Amino acid sequence: MNDIASALAAPALTEAAIPAEIFHRMRAANLARWQTGAQVDFDASVAFHRALPPHKQLAVAMRRAHAERRCLTQPRGGVATLAMQKALMIALDREGLADIVPTTTDSYTRNEQFAAAQNGVNESERLERSLLNGFPIVNYGLAAGRELIEAIDKPAILLTGTAMPKLTAEIGFAAGYTGYLGSGIAYTTSYIKELSIEEGIRNYQYLDRLAALYAEHGVELHRRQPGFLTGTNIPPCIAIAICVLDCLLAAAQGVRHYGLELAQTLHLVQDAAAIAACETLAQEYLARKGYRDVFTPVTSLHWMGAWPQDEAQAATLVSYGGTLAAIGGAVSVTTKTTHEAHGIPTPLANAEGLRITRMAIYLARDIRLDGLPEYEREKDLIAREVRAIVDKVLEMGDGDVAVGTVRAFAAGVLDVPWSPNRHVKSRVMPARDAHGYLRIFDPGALPLPKDILEVHTDGLRARAAAQGVPYDRNLAIQSVYELSEPLARLMPN
Amino acid sequence: MNDIASALAAPALTEAAIPAEIFHRMRAANLARWQTGAQVDFDASVAFHRALPPHKQLAVAMRRAHAERRCLTQPRGGVATLAMQKALMIALDREGLADIVPTTTDSYTRNEQFAAAQNGVNESERLERSLLNGFPIVNYGLAAGRELIEAIDKPAILLTGTAMPKLTAEIGFAAGYTGYLGSGIAYTTSYIKELSIEEGIRNYQYLDRLAALYAEHGVELHRRQPGFLTGTNIPPCIAIAICVLDCLLAAAQGVRHYGLELAQTLHLVQDAAAIAACETLAQEYLARKGYRDVFTPVTSLHWMGAWPQDEAQAATLVSYGGTLAAIGGAVSVTTKTTHEAHGIPTPLANAEGLRITRMAIYLARDIRLDGLPEYEREKDLIAREVRAIVDKVLEMGDGDVAVGTVRAFAAGVLDVPWSPNRHVKSRVMPARDAHGYLRIFDPGALPLPKDILEVHTDGLRARAAAQGVPYDRNLAIQSVYELSEPLARLMPN
Amino acid sequence: MGARTLVTGVIGADTHIVGNRILSMALEEAGYRVIALGALTPATDFVKAAIETAADAILVSSLYGQGELDCRGFRDLCVEAGLDDILLYVGGNLVVGKQPWPEVERRFLEMGFDRAFPPGTRVEDALAALAADFDRRDGDPPPR
Amino acid sequence: MGARTLVTGVIGADTHIVGNRILSMALEEAGYRVIALGALTPATDFVKAAIETAADAILVSSLYGQGELDCRGFRDLCVEAGLDDILLYVGGNLVVGKQPWPEVERRFLEMGFDRAFPPGTRVEDALAALAADFDRRDGDPPPR
Numbered sequence A, B: 001m002n003d004i005a006s007a008l009a010a011p012a013l014t015e016a017a018i019p020a021e022i023f024h025r026m027r028a029a030n031l032a033r034w035q036t037g038a039q040v041d042f043d044a045s046v047a048f049h050r051a052l053p054p055h056k057q058l059a060v061a062m063r064r065a066h067a068e069r070r071c072l073t074q075p076r077g078g079v080a081t082l083a084m085q086k087a088l089m090i091a092l093d094r095e096g097l098a099d100i101v102p103t104t105t106d107s108y109t110r111n112e113q114f115a116a117a118q119n120g121v122n123e124s125e126r127l128e129r130s131l132l133n134g135f136p137i138v139n140y141g142l143a144a145g146r147e148l149i150e151a152i153d154k155p156a157i158l159l160t161g162t163a164m165p166k167l168t169a170e171i172g173f174a175a176g177y178t179g180y181l182g183s184g185i186a187y188t189t190s191y192i193k194e195l196s197i198e199e200g201i202r203n204y205q206y207l208d209r210l211a212a213l214y215a216e217h218g219v220e221l222h223r224r225q226p227g228f229l230t231g232t233n234i235p236p237c238i239a240i241a242i243c244v245l246d247c248l249l250a251a252a253q254g255v256r257h258y259g260l261e262l263a264q265t266l267h268l269v270q271d272a273a274a275i276a277a278c279e280t281l282a283q284e285y286l287a288r289k290g291y292r293d294v295f296t297p298v299t300s301l302h303w304m305g306a307w308p309q310d311e312a313q314a315a316t317l318v319s320y321g322g323t324l325a326a327i328g329g330a331v332s333v334t335t336k337t338t339h340e341a342h343g344i345p346t347p348l349a350n351a352e353g354l355r356i357t358r359m360a361i362y363l364a365r366d367i368r369l370d371g372l373p374e375y376e377r378e379k380d381l382i383a384r385e386v387r388a389i390v391d392k393v394l395e396m397g398d399g400d401v402a403v404g405t406v407r408a409f410a411a412g413v414l415d416v417p418w419s420p421n422r423h424v425k426s427r428v429m430p431a432r433d434a435h436g437y438l439r440i441f442d443p444g445a446l447p448l449p450k451d452i453l454e455v456h457t458d459g460l461r462a463r464a465a466a467q468g469v470p471y472d473r474n475l476a477i478q479s480v481y482e483l484s485e486p487l488a489r490l491m492p493n
Numbered sequence C, D: 001m002g003a004r005t006l007v008t009g010v011i012g013a014d015t016h017i018v019g020n021r022i023l024s025m026a027l028e029e030a031g032y033r034v035i036a037l038g039a040l041t042p043a044t045d046f047v048k049a050a051i052e053t054a055a056d057a058i059l060v061s062s063l064y065g066q067g068e069l070d071c072r073g074f075r076d077l078c079v080e081a082g083l084d085d086i087l088l089y090v091g092g093n094l095v096v097g098k099q100p101w102p103e104v105e106r107r108f109l110e111m112g113f114d115r116a117f118p119p120g121t122r123v124e125d126a127l128a129a130l131a132a133d134f135d136r137r138d139g140d141p142p143p144r
């Protein structure tokens, strides 16, 4: 199907906005791929969105929170059946006081295996427990989506970790979801094995073009980029470089409201610096490309790497995750739970994670690090790293972000650690240094200046020395496990 | 009994060390007050302490942690019977990874109602659950204490919130406890209604003289001052002023290892500033009085005011409590649990609180705020406040700390919020300001300079304005409840 | 009929004065005559004060967990002193540890308290209960 | 006898490659010949690879929770392909949500896996199990 879609799109890949009538034909082809696609009526959808009260519109909520320097809370959450999903979303809204209520789609839907998803629904109903890791919204279709939107009193966002978002997005927006998480570079490098970066970019150009179409009709949606990538020790410079590139691609399609996500490193100074640098750099490159009116709020994500089995240790990661987001000045935080290492949380555990986080935000609401020497240094470091990478990508694309990105991944100039995707070199190897900063052990072909790489290497050599272990790749592997280790090993008496 | 003891002491109150042979007679009289007193053999006790391995000596552990910039964890914990107490201490050591294991005495023992304590033990054995809020170590005596010390592989500290520590300390030290929490000013203002400040000071002069006697025999004990006072919104300047005065009184008796406790305000900057200022100011006044060799490590205490009933919110206070202690550079942290608002925690919940805290310390281990403008400002503010109070006290005592303290409380120059003690004016009223700092709403007769009081008043007026409430005493009462409020009220969507 | 008189205090060896003081202030503001005995108050002192002031109710606070021991026989003390049906409330963290409230409540009602209040009770709830109980009593015929 | 051959991969639509990759690296370092199929691998691809490489064992990873659906009939596929008694391991976060491990383990053993490994298993445990099972098999008479 993607081939048809891309055949319909501009023959050669470019960042340029998809022309209206080509997009029109692309949509028709897309919606024809599964029966529920036929339920989508664009004008009716626009009308529905316009009728939504402001407090159920995520774009409004994010702009307000940004203006008032508040940090909103949002969990993840998806289960197999409509009844279960409705109960979950209500619990997150009421018991969890979530400011933003999610619908996470299941992994069959993410890979457009709708028949398998249907089987998952049936089995879940038979066994009366969810056998899917998310809600198959494409199978359920428009009416079910509307039922969920009406069941809650908050804005809703679709979390669909996929490189193939086109049907899910059409149905989700039509149902009344006002937020959509996903992007062409980030998700293609992290959620799929065979799909090329080019295809992934094309698929999200469709989604961004669709969001822009809603905007043309007076409906501002919250598009969001999942900068967490593989969630596994992603150094801020890699996450932010890809945030910037995905953002430029979205802006080119006409998107003017684009959130940026950063997974926490769990180092207070590095995270605060990364959050600040992320928005500054996005705006810097948007301005360079001539976009002066794109809103780019930053969302901070609770630790995305391996979690400890001990729920006490996990509670700390949840609580600290709220602290980091608040002190970093994030506009929202995406929460996890004490069940993280074990499995998808129960609604109760999920709501509890939200409250732990919310309390942490309250306590740190007015704390900022501006003026702290170490913080200012780290911000500058990150900015220099990101510019080195992004400038090179733009150069390789002769100014075209889409083309530059594809070439850069082929060359390893853009690289993502621990990527499942065959089209990503995944040579870059991050590790945690002596002071808890995430640094780069092996840069692969990342175009980072020598003096910057020394900062990384020094910290990592210091760690190896402090632990009395050799300075080798095992540092990177140890760092994958580090925060999941039991305290008796992590911090013995 | 206290009358005899004080009659035996120097007739008029003074800070001067109790002369050896007078102290000898005081000890004899004291140990004769309850049968287990006869079990104390000083030389045998000294021998036992000398035979303890270093890792079971709290003085050694605190000095090491201070040198290595580590933050040790210590819970509270006391139950009625020996069997229960032993199981509790083993759980805290093994399940909680506590660096310091406590024995909290019950409130009858704290008030020397040993017959009532015995009844509590009997009832607890009959009903097979603890009806006492601590362990009655005086009733159980020396052998039981030794059994507890031998059951664990960590240093042990006695937590005995009392103005009458003389028998408990004799038996505790003899049993092999290497740490003792308590001081004449702090506990007399917070734990008793009728006893005069003078009596309380005399009682702790006895205890400090006893610790010094052990030191003379080559046994360094960890004495510690409970700067948390009434635990209810104590502004750092009041806590630290009393830390300094209690410390000077202990030094005068010959103590050279004296820990200082500060309850957390739950404001990151204020707490870090208070911890730093506390040690600096203690050393400043010790030097002024000519003591150059007193070790004064600071311990940070988890929130000591009213806790939320919601265990999710409580988990955040526990976790943040570890973060604040680590970032503040405290040498140890005293932990609470998710049960705090409900009742004395189960051993499991207590151990869980320790692990939540320990994980938080690990994550923030290398974070410091030095150079952060707001932090440096707050440190200076606290220093100026403390000097204003302490200098006035020393002046009122014509240089004698004991005399000055008694006169200062009579005049309200020294004052403690929410004190149960008739001899404390308790006119001072703290409240939380617009940015979460603990400030002083009504200073009573505290000798704080006008410009400083304005800093306090401005922040509180800002809060009243922000909340649209009148600027009155209710701010102080609201502030007592604030952190115990459910999130739906504290931070609505 | 003049203002009702209430005796308040924290029973036993219990130093927790904050909640009791806030409660006493709130009761005064609500128009009651309040005899506040403060922290660390023996059971007998409550009764003595109630007699001396012809109190209508005694509000006992216990936070530290040993209230289960301190409060035993409290009603008997009152009866012996001739305060057969003075209104008796108790509130706070009444027992040691987190225990199911209904069970704790039962224990204290069996001790003869008219009402027991769980941890974290707010003053509004205390005021409402007093108002209700006094109203009922005003309705009742005077005790024999 | 040459090095044992192992097929590894993450089954179904599951993208979680980190643990599977670390595991595969560790198996190679331990001297095994490892055919790593990576993430998002259909059950049939495991079997195909096992036949082509005459593998001694298949190590299936499933982290995302849908393994309970993806792994059904896995042993049957092997049997149909003539791999009647190839050693089958499965590990990861095998089911949706936090469920009691013994029950989860039973489910996967009933599907025909020789061993199932709980969340957070370390590579050492995997290596130890393989060594033990291969030793046992070396002892056994060759299958009919």
Ligand code: B12
Binding pocket: B076, B078, B104, B105, B107, B110, B133, B134, B161, B190, B191, B228, B229, B230, B231, B232, B304, B305, B306, B307, B308, B339, B340, B341, B342, B343, B344, B345, B418, B419, B420, B480, C013, C014, C015, C016, C017, C018, C019, C020, C022, C023, C059, C060, C061, C062, C063, C064, C065, C066, C089, C090, C091, C092, C093, C094, C095, C096, C097, C098, C117, C118, C119, C120, C121, C122, C123, C126
């Ligand atoms: C502050 C505090 C202290 C301060 C007290 C300062 C002072 N002089 O008042 C200090 C630090 C000195 C302290 C000491 C101790 N404390 Co303390 N303390 C607390 C804490 C954190 C808050 C209490 C508080 O002030 N709350 C705020 C006020 C406004 O609320 P309140 O007291 O609950 O009162 C309200 C309601 O209960 C109700 N109410 C109260 N009485 C009554 C009566 C009636 C009739 C009615 C209707 C309502 C009512 O109305 C009040 C106003 O809203 C609580 C835990 C918590 N709640 O978070 C522990 C707590 C009460 N303390 C406890 C203990 C055990 C102690 C100690 C024995 C030390 C120890 N072993 O750990 C010592 C006491 C020594 C002694 N001799 O009593 C335990 C009691 C355990 C239990 N019941 O199972 C608690 C619950 C903590 C815990 N979970 O372990 N403590």
Ligand code: B12
Binding pocket: A076, A078, A104, A105, A107, A110, A133, A134, A161, A190, A191, A228, A229, A230, A231, A232, A304, A305, A306, A307, A308, A339, A340, A341, A342, A343, A344, A345, A418, A419, A420, A480, D013, D014, D015, D016, D017, D018, D019, D020, D022, D023, D059, D060, D061, D062, D063, D064, D065, D066, D089, D090, D091, D092, D093, D094, D095, D096, D097, D098, D117, D118, D119, D120, D121, D122, D123, D126
């Ligand atoms: C990192 C991570 C991600 C990354 C993965 C990056 C990548 N491409 O690999 C990203 C962010 C992309 C991601 C995405 C998703 N994730 Co994820 N993720 C995690 C997380 C946090 C860590 C996983 C990890 O790398 N661990 C470190 C490695 C070293 O350990 P490991 O993977 O467990 O593997 C070890 C052992 O399990 C064992 N092992 C593994 N396989 C085998 C096989 C055999 C035979 C043996 C013997 C041993 C063995 O050895 C390995 C090495 O020690 C876990 C939660 C956790 N564990 O903390 C969730 C988790 C696995 N993810 C989960 C989910 C649901 C998802 C999503 C579906 C999104 C969603 N709905 O929330 C998507 C997946 C989409 C898709 N199509 O698959 C759930 C699974 C739920 C369940 N089973 O009930 C988890 C448990 C989180 C949770 N509690 O909800 N995730």
